[in-house]
Amino acid sequence: MKSILKQVVAVSMLSALAMPVMAQDAFKAADFEYGPRDVVEGEMPIWNTAKQKILAGDDLVGVTIEATDPRTYCAAANAGYDFTWVEMQHQATSWESVARMYASCPKATAAHGARLPYVDEHQVQQALDSGATVLVFPTIDTEEEARMAVQWSKFPPFGLHSQGGGQRWGMYADVPGGYRPTANANTVVILMIETLEGVENIDAIAKVEGIDALFIASGDLGNFSGYKQGEPQYEDLVDRITAAANANDIPLCGPLAWRADREGFSCFQAGSEASLIRRGFASEAEATARK
Template identity: 30%
Template sequence: MKSNPVKAALKRGEPQVGTWLSLGTVFSSRLMARVGFPWLTIDMEHSPIDWDMAATMFAVIAEGGCVPLCRVPCGSHDHIKRALDAGAWGIVVPMVDTVEQAKAAIAACKYPPAGNRSVGGSMHALNFGASAGEYFAQANDEILVVLQTESPTGAANAEAIYSLPGVDAIFVGPNDLAAQMRGPDGRDPEPAAFEAMLQKILAAGKKTGTPVGLHTQTVAEVEKRIAEGWQFIAVGSELRMMVTQAQRFVSELKIKGSSDLARY
């Protein structure tokens, strides 16, 4: 059975930089799997990707020598089970605010006795190049479990959550964290306050020995965060990369037309 190189690298303290997939196409997934990123996360929380397409994307990513991860819509047992049975090598769970939520998500990723994941399926074993029996015996050691800290509540409970057995990494979604930090007037937090919150999360990760990462948008930001000690880092998305490069061409060519994609 194939081993999970991203999980192994994080255990060794080595930063792992990947990106997000939002387009939901087999062609783009096959190409992105061969670019050189060690991992790719299929975003099923904020993208209209269905389970059939996700399963095919997991397969072509794994066959391309890359680790396919899935951000599930929420940390429920059924979402996690279905993503793993469809062939994901790891799960990214959004909005984990409490120890109870974290324990439930971890348990859903693990077969008994470590957890309560249901035994079944066949596509997971195919993506690991294993028999079903090999997969059932070794999956608990190879599945990557990533929990997201995206609120002040999650940050307040960080040390307790990050100390739980079975947490392989923590991931910060900056947009949601900033939104959750808004004051009564609806304004985003001041940059200094937001950065202080990020550093609090990073400090909790260092204290507990749990790799912590976040979403970035530039190479310079990736390098800065790695120097600070962040390890599980996403840079942009295939959607952002496509649109940003297209916008650069349009700007350089001085083409006049409609452009309302700045948010990407």
């Protein structure tokens, strides 16, 4: 009897092993419905003062930061500018230094910002983890570059930004609506058009969703074209960028000198803290000199 039972069990096990495994339905990320975890009920809070100005159509002025001294940074960030433009493209500054500056005055009147060296997931992650809420991307030449700049800057489901860690969670712990649910609406993305390729693709670039402003890089536009401001060839490039921005209701940025010289610009890059310190010293020396 035991022998028969063993044979029955063995046959049953072999039969079970021979049965086909029921495959699950193939998972498709595109068909997945994003959950309600980070949904904001009611009106989206806009706590970033730089974003508030953009939405209101007011002028937005960023002060360029090239030094890494937190005291200098905080003095500039509380001097009346709208955002800080920490220079990461043309300066040998580390993100550790940037994070230290942001942390020294987290509640500065200016929104913390940076010009990144290029479009890259790691660079964007470092900037946002450090506490930046204004991101300036240089040398945007194609629609794909523009799209990835936005994608890396925004959390899902709109973008691909990793939640990660960093000091931003402490800096913005008390913002209305909470940081994670409101971050996409409060992160400012500014794209710089500097090359002939950028001008060639400007119509497609300007149609990318999520761009807050387009910056006409006055110096490099001359560098890449070989013409000076005021010359017809240079002004034609400016006009093409301007037309694309206007057609898509995107604010235009330029150097602070253009605030008085050109119509249609509402976003500007001011000089560096070094130039401001130098002018301040010069002004005091002149004012106190013996007559």
